[in-house]
Amino acid sequence: MSTLCCRPRSPAAKTPLEDDDLLSEILLRLPPQPSSLPRASLVCKRWHSLASDRGFSRRFRIHHRRKPPLLGFFDGVHGYFQPTLEAPNRIPRGRFTLQHGDRFRSLGSRHGLVLIFDLTVLRFLVCDPVTGDQHRIAIPPGLEARAEEDVMINGAVFRNGGDAHFQVVLTTADNHDKQHRQALSCVYSSETGLWGGLISTPLPCEVPRNDYLPTLPTLVFPGKPAVVAGNSIYWMLTGNFDGILEFDLEKQSLAVIRVPVHLLEINEFWIVRAEGGGLGLLFLTGSSIQLWKRKTDHDGVATWMLGRTIKLHKPLSLKSAIMLGYAEENNVVYLWARGDVFMVHLESLQSKKLFETKCPSHYHPFESVYTAETGIGDGHDAADLVHHT
Template sequence: MLPPAAAPPLDDENLLTEILLRLPPLPSSLPRASLVCKRWRCLTSDPAFSRRFRLHHRRNPPLLGYFHGVFDEIPFEPIHFEPTLEAPNRVPPGRLSLQSDSNLHVLGCRHGLVLILDWPQLLVWDPVAGHQHRLAYPPGFDPDKSNGAVLRSAAGAGEVHFQVVLVVVSDYEERLLACVYSSETGAWGSLISTPTPSGDSPDTRVWWEPAVLVGDSLYWMIADTTLSNLLEFDLKTESLAVMQLPPEKSCDAESGVSHEHFTVMQAEGGGGLGVLSVSGFTVQLWKRKTGFDGVASWEMGRTVELDKLLSMGSQDFLTIQGYAEDNNLAFLWTGT
């Protein structure tokens, strides 16, 4: 008697699921697959499959676009979404734009969530699902002087719950403060603090630039008379620390414009903390390394001369517009 014939690959439920999991993580992939037949539609629309699909592609998510707008003019402008993909994966700009009759400022985006200062409160917005959560600032955190970051909870129900981390320089003592909000408890946690790097300097403040998540830590830039420090918030230990930036990274404290524009990033070659700096048409990549003596320091990696790669005139200039941490991409703006 002959053994039963093996089922064709596309008739094997488990094998078909594994094949569909490996479709490109683009907006059109699963909708197109769902049109093949009813069976494929049932598989791709299953919430359990959706969770597995997102988990499988968590290290290479597509960059759908970015948010921009003018946040300090009247009449108030909406927060616009600018798509970066071409059809059929292009998300219509209006689909992810936020209309408001108040002054909004985007503090950052992460894990499909947007953190917005909707003065005098915070707004956590899920632009795909359309959910909005409004939070009051904790005591001691001035909305005009605080910065923050949002991320999905590390708990098992991470697709639902989120955390907000706020940081500020205390007005009453020379300390940097942090506080964490959890949607699971619906409350702010205890204050976390560390001394400011410049003692009693009245100019010390946390920059408005969005935080960057590298490993288990969030990083913000700190400005005083010179821009020379990073503020690190360790998500695992819920602790604050201050570290110096690579040398010769200075800032005009009054205008807040850095002479050498830079962003925190994931370092090349194995990850870790890095910094990308722009001076003129030259880009430098730095990496934070710890020596055998346990002392951490900055080490310069590659230097890229962009005027030799791009057609740029003498009147051009470069600034960093943003950084996409999941994709490890920096966006540069040229003057012309």
């Protein structure tokens, strides 16, 4: 006869769901979709209290910051927010707003933050659209004169892991001395509230493409936001030299990367993350997408290799298709073809028509964790999300 028996549980013992600390850890691991916490809030008052707590909402956002959902995008010209998720995770269009106008220039978004250049007072704004927080940064010493001359300045904002602090890297091209053209960068830390010194690297000598463009300078193209891949930030260089400007975050140094001429003959390129997280290039060839990646051998010699070719389905397989934006964390591109805007996932190859427009713009994808932290019954956003469940 077995000696095993069931011992009565002590009245003081708690199941995991009865322990607030364990329950919060479980809720913390819910999918980072906008409807996750509002749904959890409906279970009972105790779950509602935990899921709607502002401190927990902040932990939830930090926990999922490295793999955030693609909530939508900001129009690079007008600053309005366009949601792209389906119900019940679709964010109301008016929930996020950015300062915009002729004198406000969006430079891109990353890690839930948006970087804006305010040309009216020559300063930068780092905005968190989810919380509404804004951080104002004066232009760094050494770049004031270039900003006053309306020289093109690009930049990138990023955070390390769950760090509450952020950094901004600005870059521009100095073409005043035609014999010694150079790219300049400067790094700001919100932890110290200070800019570092100017970092520079020579730019290639200007080579006219044809007789019609004999004097174009090399510029850091402001129409395409930076891409973070590996330990570096990359921008597109344009003008009489098409290439890539790299800022190494570890070495705090700049370098120019050349793109082979035969690749430039394919079409205009976009910088993307390659498979494995390194530097890659995307080319639209009319009926397909070519994804190239940069490989470095043991001797430090770098070469470009074709990674894969993605065949586009109609109506995307058109010579008139152009690329409007790239979401680096979700590996999604926005394309415009014959008046329609599509989003295409480069891994799953799934595509989705978003809307129609005759005036395409550059789009800055907004990848962030939105928690509707006011909770069910306390705010319209959370209630709307659950209503569409």
